[in-house]
Amino acid sequence: MPRAPAIPPDRVRCPQDLALAHRARSGSTADRRELARRLQCVPRILAVLNRRLGRPFGREDLEDAAQDVAAAVWRRLDSYTGQSRLESWAFGFCSNVLSDRLRALRRRPVHVEHREDDGTDVAPSSGNEEAVVAVHDVLARVGADEGVDVVRLRHFEGLDYEQLGAHYGITPNAAKKRYYRGLARLRTALAPFVRGGLR
């Protein structure tokens, strides 16, 4: 199992979540239950993403996907660094799993158009769902890579350069440079979506 890169304790943004992750991994049933409570949003996240993608998956597919997410979260729990809430961290796995399943679905010769209603009532689609899922997918795949993590902290955790500088122990200007280097790295991975443009 991949180990989390060493992050000084004073830079951990969600220390309680990190402690819970460590306790759950160490085998405590009570802490695993608490982890399950924190991650109870996973099936709903999958249902919402599925709805916004035009419901390509049925209820059973979503249950399988939720199991896959739980397995992936459990396997990678040691790599969780506490830089975002556990729920946000799990969101990346949801996008990742759904994205993989979407690719597999498109490789199949017959595409099933109709899917049963999963019971969720969500806001209307923004029309950028695939690009959005791709962003989360890419961010989840690069994991704790600091070159890209700075981008995630800037956009998803809302840190400005001052805060990023404090987080990494560098000047705000150096944080800004690091952020743009991270963006450049992401640009290659997300080129198809960027060129296609947002609606």
Add this chain to the structure above:
Amino acid sequence: MSRDPDDPRLEELQRLLDVASEDQREILAEAEREAGEDDRAFMERALERAAAAEGARPPRRWAWALAAAAALLLGWLGLRGVWAPPGGGPAGTVLGDDDLVLVSPVGEVAAYGSIRWTFPISDAITFEVLVRDAATDEVLLEERVEGRLSLSPDSRVTVAWPERIDVELRAFDGPDELASCSASAWLRL
């Protein structure tokens, strides 16, 4: 969020990230609001299964490498006659080296004792036993026995046993050699 006006593609990427971030916030808020007892129970079971599956997962790469190395070693030992799988073919099948197995002495032993082997048939089969001093290659015992699967060497060997010996065994049907095997044995010090 600040934009990079000098690079439109970078600006578009920043916009995509902002949209993704906003979407994630919306979806998370909604999912956390809607999630209930069923979802919690589902995730509890799912995490339990994940933990159990991890405990029962197949051996890692190094374990497979170790198993492959052990298989190669057993194969090599089998070829050398130090170890060979037991048994032989049914009547009528051609018997080969794998069917002749030296049982003792093989490997580290307290005493060389009797020399014993197995072979699917023994009637009318002649076995030739050759024992050498492993250090000097001196022949300590050369004996042919018929219809038997053991030999007591002590009465036949007049010199003191060396620390290590090599035993060669051959099976003959008349003049035809059916099988052979060999093994090393050494005294436990």
